[in-house]
Ligand code: ADP
């Protein structure tokens with residue numbers, strides 16, 4: 127019976143590392159076959175030096191053993207377990223729990239303290255925060271760095287950095303330490319220190335594989351193998367004397383469980399460190415998010431304040447006002463029948479309980495009239511357009527809370543032939559008539575009409591402030607454009623509107639169209655402030671720009687942090703936690719920008735409302751909403767950089 131080849135080579139249960147027929151080809155990426163048929167066995171307690179020329183494949187081999195790279199073919203056993211085809215997740219965990227790395231470049235994070243650097247592998251392993259200082263303190267003292275614990279990574283010397291890299295690698299208690307040219311950048315004195323440390327660590331039980339050019343390092347090892355052109359020479363397994371007695375170390379319990387809460391709190395503290403160390407850049411990004419969100423808050427608040435203003439007026443009107451008009455099949459363009467109808471309506475309404483007064487308002491067709499400041503025969507009549515012209519009567523003037531300067535005229539009765547005009551504040555401005563001046567007149571379709579007052583405020587019907595009000599008899603009116611505005615005592619509009627139609631037109635109640643409160647409410651919903659639309663539009667653009675600049679800045683930061691990212695990956699960080707780091711950074715900046723933006727936007731609302739004489743509408747929930755929008759936009763802008771960071775190949779990044 128034939129046995130499959132792979133099963134004939136069962137792993138030696140005592141070995142810590144075993145390689146069978148390992149090949150690694152870079153042919154797909156245009157490179158060479160870096161490893162050809164590598165077989166290697168390493169036992170616990172061993173100290174193996176791999177020596178070889180540059181380009182012979184040493185780093186490739188170490189990266190495969192360190193689970194930073196995967197072989198093209200062959201099998202790799204760690205502690206008797208086949209990890210050749212382990213999932214990304216379990217490779218991360220194995221790296222974190224089982225392996226320590228030291229590279230030629232120390233990959234110390236310059237902006238973090240020495241102690242924080244040394245704790246990195248513990249953080250990734252999920253060791254409790256309060257246990258870390260003791261472990262870190264022990265190893266910093268061990269490597270002679272105790273007095274440098276609070277210095278920044280960028281402040282210490284090259285030799286100290288490499289000893290810090292050793293402290294970081296062994297703090298997590300690895301069974302196997304992998305070192306790639308650990309003395310490559312050091313002078314003789316510092317090299318010797320590192321070599322002594324490696325010997326001590328090995329004597330204390332750590333298995334070490336070291337790649338080196340340095341004959342003194344090679345001589346310190348218990349065993350040497352050469353690498354030539356992708357193959358090992360003298361790679362026969364050999365058990366170091368000490369290890370024959372040694373029982374295998376079991377993985378310590380603290381590696382057992384992932385603790386998401388602790389992991390998250392470490393990520394948050396890393397993200398905050400990232401934000402605070404590049405302070406200027408972070409402030410700019412936060413301001414960018416702040417401006418965008420401030421604008422959104424301000425536009426929401428302004429449109430709500432404006433809407434509240436109008437709906438207050440409307441609900442006030444709903445208490446004591448009914449409006450109705452008469453619908454007629456054909457438009458009759460004569461004034462007389464309209465005025466007669468109005469008088470008839472007024473006299474029947476005056477008998478109804480609760481009615482204070484019924485005024486009429488007839489919107490005159492703009493096209494049929496020319497309005498100008500001076501006589502049409504003069505050299506500069508300057509006709510104006512886009513101004514509505516309405517005919518109103520005395521009752522309308524006295525029952526609609528109008529403020530007229532100098533005083534409300536008493537010559538608008540339907541039965542007096544006096545011709546007079548009242549100009550809305552904005553219409554007067556258009557005509558070039560000063561609010562305080564007297565003795566003015568305007569020309570309406572060839573007739574000179576004296577101006578008897580300026581309408582300065584019309585709270586119930588704000589549109590009148592930009593209209594021209596004419597007394598009855600100046601022009602023709604029609605039923606279709608005439609509204610009767612009935613002012614009642616509070617509470618009467620509803621019962622009144624039920625009986626109105628049959629009281630006015632008993633013969634044809636259907637011809638009376640009554641505007642109920644509901645109709646007015648729809649009107650309110652249609653009201654939007656132009657200002658808020660403008661601010662809203664600009665702030666959406668600002669927010670998009672903030673996202674774009676945040677994305678670019680973070681992309682640059684990912685690029686400049688390749689070695690830090692690679693190191694985290696080498697120490698066992700998952701792709702997800704690398705991505706989360708950048709997402710959190712973006713999210714934090716966005717959220718801070720959101721909170722500040724909410725404050726700035728609310729202040730803007732208060733200022734604008736004071737200027738407009740409105741009462742400002744603010745809502746407490748804008749604060750969490752603004753923070754969430756900031757958080758979301760910050761995270762979205764960090765998506766691409768985070769993905770790029772997570773996808774970074776750890777082996778490649780360390781090589782660069
Ligand atoms: P050493 O560490 O012994 O100097 P390496 O293991 O770094 O050698 O590289 C062995 C060979 O594989 C070299 O020819 C190198 O150019 C090649 N190589 C290593 N990594 C890659 C890669 N990612 N893509 C292409 N070629 C690579």
Ligand code: MG
Pocket residue numbers: 184185186
């Ligand atoms: Mg190398």
